[in-house]
Amino acid sequence: MWGAWESNVSIRFCEKFAKTPSYIHGYFQDPRYFDGISPLIKQTFTLPPKIIKIKEEAYQRKLSLILASKNSVFVHIRRGDYVGIGCHLGIDYQKKAVEYMAKRVPNMELFVFCEDLESTQNLDLGYPFMDMTTRDKEEEAYWDMALIVGGRLI
Incomplete structure (x- = not known):
């Protein structure tokens, strides 16, 4: 969480981090962490129509x-x-x-x-x-x- 540090955090999904403003550093690859910004992620990674x-x-x-x-x-x-x-x-x-x-x-x-x-x-x-x-x-x-x-x- 902002300004907080927790060590020995499991890499399994943790509801607490998903529901509060958090900065998670490392390899947290559970899609539930990104539910709140899913549309932004999809927009960012949508390929542009430009053809080379x-x-x-x-x-x-x-x-x-x-x-x-x-x-x-x-x-x-x-x-x-x-x-x-x-x-x-x-x-x-x-x-x-x-x-x-x-x-x-x-x-x-x-x-x-x-x-x-x-x-x-x-x-x-x-x-x-x-x-x-x-x-x-x-x-x-x-x-x-x-x-x-x-x-x-x-």
Whole structure:
């Protein structure tokens, strides 16, 4: 809460923090913390209608692959900012997630999004995948988001 400090706070959802003006620092990823500002978050992360012609062709090609897939599964491997703070998840985590999805999605078609081209080129998830890795983080983050939104999420 403002001006207050609590230590040993559980990472589970805490109603007290959700109902009072609070600043929560850390990895609190329960959507209930954001109920009060949900419209603002959605507005902030809604893609603008601006289309950049140079990238549009590559985007359309990737989107057609996604839309042609009957059982698409998207994996976003987050490395850049997580590696920098020593908080990245190892390959075993991704492999377990892919294995979990393979048991639930027959004939899954895997699409991998990542910002680390070198990492993705050497990636072995135990299943074939379509590499959707961003080549230019600054310019292509918009397009990655558009692809994820435009495809069917499972």
